[in-house]
Amino acid sequence: MIPDMMQAVEITEAGAPEVLKSVARAVPVAGHGQILIRVAWAGVNRPDALQRAGLYAPPAGASDLPGLECSGTVVGIGIGVNRWKVGDQVCALLPGGGYAEYVTCPADHALPIPKGVSLRDAAALPETAFTVWSNIVTRGRLKAGERFLVQGGTSGIGTMAIQIANALGARVWATAGSDDKCEAIRKLGATPINYRTEDFVAVLHKAGGANLLLDMVGGDYIARNLRALADDGRLVMIAFLGGAKADINFAQIMMRRLTVTGSTLRPQTDAAKASIARDLSAQLWPLIEAGAVRPIIDSTYPLADAALAHERMETSKHIGKIMLQVAAES
Known part of the structure:
Protein backbone atom coordinates (compact mmCIF):
# COMPACT_ATOMS: atom_id res chain seq x y z
CA MET A 1 0.00 0.00 0.00
CA PRO A 126 24.62 6.87 -8.79
CA GLU A 127 25.78 10.48 -8.37
CA THR A 128 29.47 9.57 -8.15
CA ALA A 129 29.38 6.81 -10.75
CA PHE A 130 27.48 8.87 -13.34
CA THR A 131 29.79 11.84 -12.73
CA VAL A 132 33.11 10.02 -12.67
CA TRP A 133 32.47 7.65 -15.55
CA SER A 134 31.12 10.32 -17.89
CA ASN A 135 34.00 12.68 -17.12
CA ILE A 136 37.10 10.48 -16.90
CA VAL A 137 36.10 7.73 -19.33
CA THR A 138 33.69 9.26 -21.86
CA ARG A 139 34.86 12.88 -21.82
CA GLY A 140 38.41 12.41 -20.48
CA ARG A 141 39.21 9.27 -22.54
CA LEU A 142 41.40 7.73 -19.81
CA LYS A 143 43.42 4.77 -21.05
CA ALA A 144 45.50 2.04 -19.47
CA GLY A 145 49.04 3.18 -18.68
CA GLU A 146 48.15 6.88 -18.56
CA ARG A 147 48.91 9.11 -15.57
CA PHE A 148 45.78 10.36 -13.81
CA LEU A 149 45.45 12.94 -11.03
CA VAL A 150 42.25 13.65 -9.10
CA GLN A 151 42.01 16.66 -6.81
CA GLY A 152 40.22 15.85 -3.56
CA GLY A 153 40.94 12.15 -3.48
CA THR A 154 38.94 11.31 -0.36
CA SER A 155 35.62 12.82 -1.43
CA GLY A 156 32.92 10.54 -2.77
CA ILE A 157 33.94 11.56 -6.29
CA GLY A 158 37.63 11.14 -5.48
CA THR A 159 37.38 7.66 -3.99
CA MET A 160 35.29 6.50 -6.95
CA ALA A 161 37.67 8.11 -9.47
CA ILE A 162 40.71 6.44 -7.91
CA GLN A 163 39.12 3.01 -8.12
CA ILE A 164 37.78 3.37 -11.65
CA ALA A 165 41.13 4.69 -12.90
CA ASN A 166 42.92 1.78 -11.23
CA ALA A 167 40.50 -0.70 -12.76
CA LEU A 168 41.20 0.80 -16.19
CA GLY A 169 44.95 0.31 -15.68
CA ALA A 170 45.96 3.95 -15.19
CA ARG A 171 48.67 5.19 -12.80
CA VAL A 172 46.84 7.26 -10.19
CA TRP A 173 47.71 10.21 -7.96
CA ALA A 174 45.30 12.02 -5.64
CA THR A 175 45.51 15.08 -3.39
CA ALA A 176 44.39 15.41 0.22
CA GLY A 177 45.09 17.69 3.16
CA SER A 178 45.96 15.37 6.04
CA ASP A 179 48.07 12.32 6.81
CA ASP A 180 44.95 10.25 7.56
CA LYS A 181 43.41 11.13 4.22
CA CYS A 182 46.68 10.42 2.41
CA GLU A 183 46.78 6.99 4.04
CA ALA A 184 43.22 6.32 2.87
CA ILE A 185 44.24 7.27 -0.67
CA ARG A 186 47.23 4.92 -0.46
CA LYS A 187 44.96 2.06 0.65
CA LEU A 188 42.76 2.67 -2.39
CA GLY A 189 45.79 2.15 -4.63
CA ALA A 190 46.79 5.70 -5.52
CA THR A 191 49.87 7.77 -4.74
CA PRO A 192 48.80 10.49 -2.27
CA ILE A 193 49.93 14.10 -2.46
CA ASN A 194 49.47 16.16 0.71
CA TYR A 195 48.67 19.58 -0.74
CA ARG A 196 49.63 21.26 2.52
CA THR A 197 53.24 20.03 2.33
CA GLU A 198 53.76 19.09 -1.34
CA ASP A 199 53.33 20.81 -4.71
CA PHE A 200 51.21 18.58 -6.93
CA VAL A 201 52.61 20.32 -10.01
CA ALA A 202 56.17 19.33 -9.08
CA VAL A 203 55.13 15.79 -8.17
CA LEU A 204 53.41 15.23 -11.51
CA HIS A 205 56.20 16.91 -13.47
CA LYS A 206 58.67 14.48 -11.95
CA ALA A 207 56.45 11.59 -13.08
CA GLY A 208 56.11 13.00 -16.62
CA GLY A 209 52.95 15.06 -16.22
CA ALA A 210 49.31 14.04 -15.91
CA ASN A 211 47.65 12.78 -19.06
CA LEU A 212 44.28 13.44 -17.42
CA LEU A 213 43.40 15.61 -14.43
CA LEU A 214 39.98 15.72 -12.76
CA ASP A 215 39.42 18.88 -10.73
CA MET A 216 36.68 20.03 -8.35
CA VAL A 217 38.54 23.01 -6.87
CA GLY A 218 38.90 25.59 -9.63
CA GLY A 219 40.09 29.09 -8.68
CA ASP A 220 43.86 29.38 -8.57
CA TYR A 221 44.14 25.61 -9.08
CA ILE A 222 43.12 25.98 -12.71
CA ALA A 223 46.41 27.49 -13.90
CA ARG A 224 48.35 25.04 -11.72
CA ASN A 225 46.36 22.15 -13.15
CA LEU A 226 47.42 23.15 -16.65
CA ARG A 227 51.06 23.22 -15.57
CA ALA A 228 50.69 19.74 -14.08
CA LEU A 229 49.55 18.26 -17.40
CA ALA A 230 51.79 16.42 -19.83
CA ASP A 231 51.81 17.64 -23.43
CA ASP A 232 48.51 16.62 -25.08
CA GLY A 233 47.01 16.32 -21.56
CA ARG A 234 43.36 16.80 -20.70
CA LEU A 235 41.89 18.83 -17.84
CA VAL A 236 38.29 18.04 -16.87
CA MET A 237 36.50 20.45 -14.50
CA ILE A 238 33.42 19.26 -12.58
CA ALA A 239 33.10 21.84 -9.76
CA PHE A 240 34.51 25.16 -8.58
CA LEU A 241 34.77 25.01 -4.80
CA GLY A 242 37.57 27.58 -4.99
CA GLY A 243 35.92 29.82 -7.57
CA ALA A 244 34.96 29.68 -11.25
CA LYS A 245 37.35 32.36 -12.57
CA ALA A 246 41.08 32.28 -13.24
CA ASP A 247 43.77 34.02 -15.29
CA ILE A 248 45.05 31.52 -17.85
CA ASN A 249 47.83 31.78 -20.40
CA PHE A 250 46.16 30.27 -23.45
CA ALA A 251 49.46 30.13 -25.31
CA GLN A 252 50.44 27.04 -23.33
CA ILE A 253 47.17 25.35 -24.33
CA MET A 254 48.07 25.94 -27.98
CA MET A 255 51.77 25.14 -27.77
CA ARG A 256 51.29 21.99 -25.67
CA ARG A 257 48.05 20.89 -27.35
CA LEU A 258 46.12 20.75 -24.08
CA THR A 259 42.39 20.08 -23.81
CA VAL A 260 40.25 21.87 -21.24
CA THR A 261 36.71 20.62 -20.82
CA GLY A 262 34.16 19.91 -18.13
CA SER A 263 30.57 19.13 -17.34
CA THR A 264 27.93 19.20 -14.64
CA LEU A 265 25.46 16.35 -14.39
CA ARG A 266 22.17 17.69 -13.09
Whole structure:
Protein backbone atom coordinates (compact mmCIF):
# COMPACT_ATOMS: atom_id res chain seq x y z
CA MET A 1 0.00 0.00 0.00
CA ILE A 2 1.29 3.44 -0.94
CA PRO A 3 0.29 6.10 1.60
CA ASP A 4 -0.95 9.56 0.68
CA MET A 5 1.65 11.33 2.82
CA MET A 6 5.33 10.78 3.55
CA GLN A 7 8.11 12.14 5.72
CA ALA A 8 10.68 14.31 3.96
CA VAL A 9 13.39 16.86 4.72
CA GLU A 10 12.97 20.22 3.01
CA ILE A 11 15.00 23.41 2.72
CA THR A 12 12.91 25.93 4.66
CA GLU A 13 15.03 28.87 3.51
CA ALA A 14 18.51 29.44 2.11
CA GLY A 15 21.09 29.08 4.83
CA ALA A 16 23.19 26.84 7.06
CA PRO A 17 22.44 23.16 7.76
CA GLU A 18 19.83 23.96 10.41
CA VAL A 19 17.43 25.18 7.70
CA LEU A 20 16.85 21.51 6.83
CA LYS A 21 13.62 20.47 8.58
CA SER A 22 11.47 17.34 8.67
CA VAL A 23 8.04 17.82 7.12
CA ALA A 24 5.07 15.84 5.85
CA ARG A 25 4.66 15.91 2.07
CA ALA A 26 2.29 14.27 -0.39
CA VAL A 27 3.69 11.12 -1.95
CA PRO A 28 4.56 11.85 -5.61
CA VAL A 29 2.96 9.91 -8.45
CA ALA A 30 4.98 8.30 -11.23
CA GLY A 31 4.36 10.08 -14.52
CA HIS A 32 4.95 8.89 -18.06
CA GLY A 33 8.26 7.06 -18.28
CA GLN A 34 8.83 7.29 -14.52
CA ILE A 35 8.99 4.92 -11.58
CA LEU A 36 8.06 5.54 -7.95
CA ILE A 37 10.68 4.32 -5.45
CA ARG A 38 10.17 3.65 -1.76
CA VAL A 39 13.50 4.99 -0.56
CA ALA A 40 15.73 2.96 1.74
CA TRP A 41 18.89 5.10 1.62
CA ALA A 42 19.82 8.47 0.13
CA GLY A 43 23.26 9.90 -0.58
CA VAL A 44 24.44 13.31 0.60
CA ASN A 45 26.36 15.33 -1.99
CA ARG A 46 27.93 18.78 -2.34
CA PRO A 47 25.18 19.97 -4.71
CA ASP A 48 22.68 19.33 -1.88
CA ALA A 49 24.58 21.77 0.32
CA LEU A 50 24.82 24.31 -2.52
CA GLN A 51 21.07 24.05 -3.08
CA ARG A 52 20.47 24.46 0.66
CA ALA A 53 22.62 27.60 0.65
CA GLY A 54 20.62 29.07 -2.24
CA LEU A 55 23.46 28.69 -4.76
CA TYR A 56 22.16 25.82 -6.92
CA ALA A 57 18.52 25.91 -7.95
CA PRO A 58 16.91 22.62 -9.05
CA PRO A 59 16.14 22.34 -12.76
CA ALA A 60 12.67 23.11 -14.04
CA GLY A 61 10.19 20.43 -13.11
CA ALA A 62 12.40 18.81 -10.45
CA SER A 63 11.41 18.40 -6.81
CA ASP A 64 12.44 21.24 -4.52
CA LEU A 65 13.59 18.63 -1.98
CA PRO A 66 17.34 17.92 -1.92
CA GLY A 67 18.76 14.51 -2.74
CA LEU A 68 20.28 13.39 -6.04
CA GLU A 69 20.59 9.63 -5.51
CA CYS A 70 18.89 6.83 -3.64
CA SER A 71 18.31 3.13 -3.35
CA GLY A 72 15.06 1.38 -2.62
CA THR A 73 12.16 -0.63 -4.01
CA VAL A 74 10.01 0.13 -7.04
CA VAL A 75 6.41 0.54 -5.83
CA GLY A 76 4.85 2.38 -8.76
CA ILE A 77 5.17 2.25 -12.54
CA GLY A 78 4.28 5.07 -14.90
CA ILE A 79 2.83 4.69 -18.39
CA GLY A 80 5.41 3.57 -20.94
CA VAL A 81 7.73 1.81 -18.47
CA ASN A 82 8.55 -1.80 -19.36
CA ARG A 83 11.98 -2.49 -17.88
CA TRP A 84 10.98 -2.44 -14.19
CA LYS A 85 8.24 -4.11 -12.17
CA VAL A 86 6.85 -3.47 -8.70
CA GLY A 87 9.14 -5.09 -6.13
CA ASP A 88 12.40 -4.55 -8.03
CA GLN A 89 15.23 -3.13 -5.94
CA VAL A 90 17.11 -0.32 -7.65
CA CYS A 91 19.50 2.55 -7.16
CA ALA A 92 18.79 5.70 -9.09
CA LEU A 93 20.08 9.07 -10.15
CA LEU A 94 17.50 11.69 -9.21
CA PRO A 95 16.80 15.24 -10.40
CA GLY A 96 15.98 15.98 -6.74
CA GLY A 97 13.71 14.67 -4.03
CA GLY A 98 15.88 11.98 -2.47
CA TYR A 99 15.51 13.23 1.11
CA ALA A 100 12.09 11.59 1.39
CA GLU A 101 10.37 8.27 1.90
CA TYR A 102 9.19 8.17 -1.73
CA VAL A 103 10.62 9.68 -4.91
CA THR A 104 9.98 9.51 -8.64
CA CYS A 105 12.60 9.46 -11.37
CA PRO A 106 12.89 8.57 -15.06
CA ALA A 107 12.90 4.79 -15.34
CA ASP A 108 16.02 4.88 -17.51
CA HIS A 109 18.00 6.62 -14.74
CA ALA A 110 17.63 3.62 -12.40
CA LEU A 111 19.97 0.65 -12.28
CA PRO A 112 19.71 -2.72 -10.58
CA ILE A 113 21.49 -3.18 -7.26
CA PRO A 114 24.85 -4.75 -8.16
CA LYS A 115 25.21 -8.33 -6.95
CA GLY A 116 26.77 -8.45 -3.50
CA VAL A 117 26.15 -4.76 -2.77
CA SER A 118 23.88 -3.63 0.07
CA LEU A 119 21.11 -1.09 -0.37
CA ARG A 120 23.15 1.36 1.69
CA ASP A 121 26.22 1.04 -0.50
CA ALA A 122 24.16 1.02 -3.71
CA ALA A 123 22.67 4.41 -2.79
CA ALA A 124 26.22 5.80 -2.73
CA LEU A 125 26.80 4.85 -6.37
CA PRO A 126 24.62 6.87 -8.79
CA GLU A 127 25.78 10.48 -8.37
CA THR A 128 29.47 9.57 -8.15
CA ALA A 129 29.38 6.81 -10.75
CA PHE A 130 27.48 8.87 -13.34
CA THR A 131 29.79 11.84 -12.73
CA VAL A 132 33.11 10.02 -12.67
CA TRP A 133 32.47 7.65 -15.55
CA SER A 134 31.12 10.32 -17.89
CA ASN A 135 34.00 12.68 -17.12
CA ILE A 136 37.10 10.48 -16.90
CA VAL A 137 36.10 7.73 -19.33
CA THR A 138 33.69 9.26 -21.86
CA ARG A 139 34.86 12.88 -21.82
CA GLY A 140 38.41 12.41 -20.48
CA ARG A 141 39.21 9.27 -22.54
CA LEU A 142 41.40 7.73 -19.81
CA LYS A 143 43.42 4.77 -21.05
CA ALA A 144 45.50 2.04 -19.47
CA GLY A 145 49.04 3.18 -18.68
CA GLU A 146 48.15 6.88 -18.56
CA ARG A 147 48.91 9.11 -15.57
CA PHE A 148 45.78 10.36 -13.81
CA LEU A 149 45.45 12.94 -11.03
CA VAL A 150 42.25 13.65 -9.10
CA GLN A 151 42.01 16.66 -6.81
CA GLY A 152 40.22 15.85 -3.56
CA GLY A 153 40.94 12.15 -3.48
CA THR A 154 38.94 11.31 -0.36
CA SER A 155 35.62 12.82 -1.43
CA GLY A 156 32.92 10.54 -2.77
CA ILE A 157 33.94 11.56 -6.29
CA GLY A 158 37.63 11.14 -5.48
CA THR A 159 37.38 7.66 -3.99
CA MET A 160 35.29 6.50 -6.95
CA ALA A 161 37.67 8.11 -9.47
CA ILE A 162 40.71 6.44 -7.91
CA GLN A 163 39.12 3.01 -8.12
CA ILE A 164 37.78 3.37 -11.65
CA ALA A 165 41.13 4.69 -12.90
CA ASN A 166 42.92 1.78 -11.23
CA ALA A 167 40.50 -0.70 -12.76
CA LEU A 168 41.20 0.80 -16.19
CA GLY A 169 44.95 0.31 -15.68
CA ALA A 170 45.96 3.95 -15.19
CA ARG A 171 48.67 5.19 -12.80
CA VAL A 172 46.84 7.26 -10.19
CA TRP A 173 47.71 10.21 -7.96
CA ALA A 174 45.30 12.02 -5.64
CA THR A 175 45.51 15.08 -3.39
CA ALA A 176 44.39 15.41 0.22
CA GLY A 177 45.09 17.69 3.16
CA SER A 178 45.96 15.37 6.04
CA ASP A 179 48.07 12.32 6.81
CA ASP A 180 44.95 10.25 7.56
CA LYS A 181 43.41 11.13 4.22
CA CYS A 182 46.68 10.42 2.41
CA GLU A 183 46.78 6.99 4.04
CA ALA A 184 43.22 6.32 2.87
CA ILE A 185 44.24 7.27 -0.67
CA ARG A 186 47.23 4.92 -0.46
CA LYS A 187 44.96 2.06 0.65
CA LEU A 188 42.76 2.67 -2.39
CA GLY A 189 45.79 2.15 -4.63
CA ALA A 190 46.79 5.70 -5.52
CA THR A 191 49.87 7.77 -4.74
CA PRO A 192 48.80 10.49 -2.27
CA ILE A 193 49.93 14.10 -2.46
CA ASN A 194 49.47 16.16 0.71
CA TYR A 195 48.67 19.58 -0.74
CA ARG A 196 49.63 21.26 2.52
CA THR A 197 53.24 20.03 2.33
CA GLU A 198 53.76 19.09 -1.34
CA ASP A 199 53.33 20.81 -4.71
CA PHE A 200 51.21 18.58 -6.93
CA VAL A 201 52.61 20.32 -10.01
CA ALA A 202 56.17 19.33 -9.08
CA VAL A 203 55.13 15.79 -8.17
CA LEU A 204 53.41 15.23 -11.51
CA HIS A 205 56.20 16.91 -13.47
CA LYS A 206 58.67 14.48 -11.95
CA ALA A 207 56.45 11.59 -13.08
CA GLY A 208 56.11 13.00 -16.62
CA GLY A 209 52.95 15.06 -16.22
CA ALA A 210 49.31 14.04 -15.91
CA ASN A 211 47.65 12.78 -19.06
CA LEU A 212 44.28 13.44 -17.42
CA LEU A 213 43.40 15.61 -14.43
CA LEU A 214 39.98 15.72 -12.76
CA ASP A 215 39.42 18.88 -10.73
CA MET A 216 36.68 20.03 -8.35
CA VAL A 217 38.54 23.01 -6.87
CA GLY A 218 38.90 25.59 -9.63
CA GLY A 219 40.09 29.09 -8.68
CA ASP A 220 43.86 29.38 -8.57
CA TYR A 221 44.14 25.61 -9.08
CA ILE A 222 43.12 25.98 -12.71
CA ALA A 223 46.41 27.49 -13.90
CA ARG A 224 48.35 25.04 -11.72
CA ASN A 225 46.36 22.15 -13.15
CA LEU A 226 47.42 23.15 -16.65
CA ARG A 227 51.06 23.22 -15.57
CA ALA A 228 50.69 19.74 -14.08
CA LEU A 229 49.55 18.26 -17.40
CA ALA A 230 51.79 16.42 -19.83
CA ASP A 231 51.81 17.64 -23.43
CA ASP A 232 48.51 16.62 -25.08
CA GLY A 233 47.01 16.32 -21.56
CA ARG A 234 43.36 16.80 -20.70
CA LEU A 235 41.89 18.83 -17.84
CA VAL A 236 38.29 18.04 -16.87
CA MET A 237 36.50 20.45 -14.50
CA ILE A 238 33.42 19.26 -12.58
CA ALA A 239 33.10 21.84 -9.76
CA PHE A 240 34.51 25.16 -8.58
CA LEU A 241 34.77 25.01 -4.80
CA GLY A 242 37.57 27.58 -4.99
CA GLY A 243 35.92 29.82 -7.57
CA ALA A 244 34.96 29.68 -11.25
CA LYS A 245 37.35 32.36 -12.57
CA ALA A 246 41.08 32.28 -13.24
CA ASP A 247 43.77 34.02 -15.29
CA ILE A 248 45.05 31.52 -17.85
CA ASN A 249 47.83 31.78 -20.40
CA PHE A 250 46.16 30.27 -23.45
CA ALA A 251 49.46 30.13 -25.31
CA GLN A 252 50.44 27.04 -23.33
CA ILE A 253 47.17 25.35 -24.33
CA MET A 254 48.07 25.94 -27.98
CA MET A 255 51.77 25.14 -27.77
CA ARG A 256 51.29 21.99 -25.67
CA ARG A 257 48.05 20.89 -27.35
CA LEU A 258 46.12 20.75 -24.08
CA THR A 259 42.39 20.08 -23.81
CA VAL A 260 40.25 21.87 -21.24
CA THR A 261 36.71 20.62 -20.82
CA GLY A 262 34.16 19.91 -18.13
CA SER A 263 30.57 19.13 -17.34
CA THR A 264 27.93 19.20 -14.64
CA LEU A 265 25.46 16.35 -14.39
CA ARG A 266 22.17 17.69 -13.09
CA PRO A 267 21.23 20.02 -16.01
CA GLN A 268 21.89 17.36 -18.67
CA THR A 269 18.93 15.97 -20.60
CA ASP A 270 17.13 12.82 -19.55
CA ALA A 271 18.41 11.16 -22.72
CA ALA A 272 22.01 12.02 -21.90
CA LYS A 273 21.68 10.59 -18.38
CA ALA A 274 20.01 7.46 -19.75
CA SER A 275 23.00 7.00 -22.09
CA ILE A 276 25.40 7.23 -19.14
CA ALA A 277 23.27 4.70 -17.24
CA ARG A 278 23.60 2.23 -20.12
CA ASP A 279 27.38 2.67 -20.11
CA LEU A 280 27.49 2.06 -16.37
CA SER A 281 25.39 -1.07 -16.66
CA ALA A 282 27.56 -2.50 -19.40
CA GLN A 283 31.01 -1.47 -18.17
CA LEU A 284 31.09 -0.33 -14.53
CA TRP A 285 28.56 -2.64 -12.87
CA PRO A 286 30.64 -5.75 -13.78
CA LEU A 287 33.68 -4.11 -12.11
CA ILE A 288 31.61 -3.46 -8.99
CA GLU A 289 30.27 -7.01 -8.91
CA ALA A 290 33.83 -8.31 -9.31
CA GLY A 291 34.95 -6.25 -6.31
CA ALA A 292 37.31 -4.00 -8.29
CA VAL A 293 35.26 -0.89 -7.42
CA ARG A 294 33.22 -0.32 -4.26
CA PRO A 295 31.56 2.63 -2.55
CA ILE A 296 33.52 4.05 0.39
CA ILE A 297 31.15 5.02 3.21
CA ASP A 298 32.20 7.64 5.74
CA SER A 299 29.14 7.80 8.00
CA THR A 300 25.38 7.31 8.17
CA TYR A 301 22.57 9.38 9.69
CA PRO A 302 18.79 8.98 10.02
CA LEU A 303 16.85 11.06 7.50
CA ALA A 304 15.66 13.35 10.30
CA ASP A 305 19.30 14.20 11.06
CA ALA A 306 20.07 15.46 7.56
CA ALA A 307 21.34 18.72 9.08
CA LEU A 308 23.99 16.79 11.02
CA ALA A 309 24.99 15.00 7.82
CA HIS A 310 25.45 18.36 6.09
CA GLU A 311 27.51 19.62 9.01
CA ARG A 312 29.75 16.57 8.69
CA MET A 313 30.21 17.15 4.96
CA GLU A 314 31.05 20.81 5.41
CA THR A 315 33.87 20.00 7.86
CA SER A 316 35.58 18.30 4.88
CA LYS A 317 36.83 15.66 7.33
CA HIS A 318 34.86 12.84 5.71
CA ILE A 319 36.43 10.06 3.68
CA GLY A 320 33.96 8.74 1.11
CA LYS A 321 30.20 9.13 1.11
CA ILE A 322 27.81 10.33 3.81
CA MET A 323 24.48 8.49 3.77
CA LEU A 324 20.95 9.04 5.08
CA GLN A 325 18.95 6.01 6.20
CA VAL A 326 15.34 6.57 5.21
CA ALA A 327 13.88 3.13 5.96
CA ALA A 328 15.00 -0.21 7.34
CA GLU A 329 16.49 -2.51 4.71
CA SER A 330 14.33 -5.43 3.66
